[in-house]
Amino acid sequence: MLNKPTLTDEDIASTILSDLKRVTREYATAATESVCPEIRQMFTQMLNSTLTMQGELYTIMQQNNMYNASSPVIKQEVDKQLKQYQQTQQKTSQFVQQAQAAQSPIPPNSAGTSSMPAYQ
Incomplete structure (x- = not known):
């Protein structure tokens, strides 16, 4: 056997x-x-x-x-990384919202002017 x-x-x-x-x-x-x-x-x-x-x-x-x-990490380092990721997430969300707003059709308003802000 x-x-x-x-x-x-x-x-x-x-x-x-x-x-x-x-x-x-x-x-x-x-x-x-x-x-x-x-x-x-x-x-x-x-x-x-x-x-x-x-x-x-x-x-x-x-x-x-x-x-x-794995070995323990310092809470301060985790908090620092978390804050950086949250900032990146916020910037990404803002970018996506701006990109979506730029692509969406602009509804006409009663005055006949654009509802989009003027960029200089």
């Missing part, structure tokens, strides 16, 4: 966790690149579901000493 190597629970969980991380990246890319709103929503829902599964598996692995988390 041959001795087959067996995988430990930790090996199996680590493999599944790696696959969930990969699938998460793929769903995020698919949602980002989807043109059809229904398809984008479907990939977003699948992404959220996969993130939930990944989080649950990570928690179980950590509780069973199967996963060593």
Whole structure:
């Protein structure tokens, strides 16, 4: 009889966790690149579901000493990065709104003048 190597629970969980991380990246890319709103929503829902599964598996692995988390980070550094991302998000939102406003047709008003601001 041959001795087959067996995988430990930790090996199996680590493999599944790696696959969930990969699938998460793929769903995020698919949602980002989807043109059809229904398809984008479907990939977003699948992404959220996969993130939930990944989080649950990570928690179980950590509780069973199967996963060593990365070294702790300084809260100030996280806060700094968060603030930078929020600023970038705000600038992006403003840019998108301006671009959409520039592309939308201008409704005529009663005075017959444009409702768009004059640029100098």
